[in-house]
Amino acid sequence: MQQCYGSIIRRQRHFIRCLGGDRCNNSSSDTLLLLNDNTRMQSVMSRSNPAIEADALSILRSISPTLDSTKHKGQAGKIAVVGGCREYTGAPYFSAISALKIGADLSHVICTKDAAPVIKSYSPELIVHPLLEESYSVRDEDRQSVATVVLAEVDKWMERFDCLVIGPGLGRDPFLLDCVSDIMKHARRSNVPMVIDGDGLFLVTNRLDLVSGYPLAVLTPNVNEYKRLVQKVLNCEVNDQDGPEQLLSLASSIGGVTILRKGQSDNISDGKEVRSVSIFGSPRRCGGQGDILSGSVAVFLAWARKLVDKEGHTLNPTMLGCIAGSALMRKAASLAFEDKKRSTLTTDIIECLGRSLEDICPVG
Amino acid sequence: MQQCYGSIIRRQRHFIRCLGGDRCNNSSSDTLLLLNDNTRMQSVMSRSNPAIEADALSILRSISPTLDSTKHKGQAGKIAVVGGCREYTGAPYFSAISALKIGADLSHVICTKDAAPVIKSYSPELIVHPLLEESYSVRDEDRQSVATVVLAEVDKWMERFDCLVIGPGLGRDPFLLDCVSDIMKHARRSNVPMVIDGDGLFLVTNRLDLVSGYPLAVLTPNVNEYKRLVQKVLNCEVNDQDGPEQLLSLASSIGGVTILRKGQSDNISDGKEVRSVSIFGSPRRCGGQGDILSGSVAVFLAWARKLVDKEGHTLNPTMLGCIAGSALMRKAASLAFEDKKRSTLTTDIIECLGRSLEDICPVG
Incomplete structure (x- = not known):
């Protein structure tokens, strides 16, 4: 031994x-x-x-704000999910409602006009903005003016957001992705952190300039999304023997963005450090769990940035946010699986977020 | 005695x-x-x-995949239900959500544009594609081009599906059924299994060529649908005295499709074997139970096809899928009825799918 x-x-x-x-x-x-x-x-x-x-549970505890009666609405975080189109409506809902259930005060969804009524119907807790447009609903000659209006509308809100989640259920419509690229550029200019998942990763893999060199960007790829990123950026195949080194190299090559590589263990790197979160989660792989994670990381990242006393953290806020988000997601998934077994769905995991938080980081 | x-x-x-x-x-x-x-x-x-x-519970246990943390999203099955129109929206939801609750990773619904927002609003867990069109929304001169677009859109996804369910809440609009016929031809060309129920059976009874000789097709007729099939194919009336022989002959006459004849006992034949599932279910006959069964058969069929070690099964995967699906549906119906009695609804049965699975095939 x-x-x-x-x-x-x-x-x-x-x-x-x-x-x-x-x-x-x-x-x-x-x-x-x-x-x-x-x-x-x-x-x-x-x-x-x-x-x-990573000592994920300690990190989660140390970045979660205390709750006291002197605070007012908004101080615990305002998150916005950019996603939701005619085809996909569940993913942005999962991400946005998770952010609220973890403790954000306000959770917005910026989606297409078709998707908005459906996402609104899932929950009255969310603020849903029907702002985006897909190609099929815009005439070619109107594209420029529509894009300008979309950007102006989102910009009205931008400064208020503590973090954006880009990508859940975004779809791949070229016009819509162009508008979202513009939104990302503005977010970056305003120093708003961004968690990028799903179709947002499809966009970013083809437009690395959108995040390259932006330390407040987090990418959360799954197996296939990670593979495409490695091929595109490092021009090679995924090498699991040297997994952490390759992840470090990938994050560093994209100019120090933080990458949360989802898998059996979640591996996280900002190009300088690599940490792993291996807390037992759930063996169910139902679609939507990545959306809980993106909403979760967004909240913890926003909280980590606000820490006045860094309490000796040597890691940067994006790393801390990823570690805490991953830990909470895994804990909630394991509680849901304990109860629902093979029948566990994403909504069951969301229902366990509160209990998981209370287990890890009890109020008071 | x-x-x-x-x-x-x-x-x-x-x-x-x-x-x-x-x-x-x-x-x-x-x-x-x-x-x-x-x-x-x-x-x-x-x-x-x-x-x-059939030794249905053993079969169910033997084809259900083990759950472990090395797997990733999609490996436990991707199901698509083709159904849902302006008139019917519950049936495709029941089928698709049942597939998820049994353990599929992703469950899609391909329906008409009118039906999509409603089906989406039932659950954020489903991926709902508003692709199909009914005659009333398409001008005669546009039919060909619309049909081409529908087929192209569905084709983008076809290879990803492990099984299709054709028919829940499909309706009988001639243009829509023509499009679905084309989808079925493409599915067959791609060797995607199909479970056909409800209005899908109406279509198939009039267009036997769509399934004839396709061993990955499963038909799940109720009393009346079975009667019409027997009249059409065997040119005679249903003969309950020789029920299994007639079922065998019917499946064989349609070129070895598998038929699950729903009734007091479910009888299943692929034209070579006949098996029965008589596990006690529920005496309630509320609408929608057939939709749970179609989603259930789709998942088990997909799992049975993936079995590397056939563990001595002499039956083919479609038979195994039907037997397991029938057993689970009956078990869940009996649990729901125990609890809700005369008031038992389809959603109550769906809520019992997880507990039924855990009773029959405990995790770990």
């Missing part, structure tokens, strides 16, 4: 050296990391490509 | 000889079949037309 630990320690040391990390670059702290926490140890041992396991 | 057993055994032997079945074609195994399992015995004795009772 000691021999096995030894080999893991050697591999971790090598990996940490590759990262140029300064936190654990001596043998005594490595050993501490590996031997002091059994859970972490098991998780490191179970995988062929160890990344440092 | 012994005399009664003897007469049943003789009739079963005769029947098995008619089938040319090799599984139970000697007297000792017949006796074993009849005497070793009281439940099965009672079910055989209670009916005038015994078919071999």
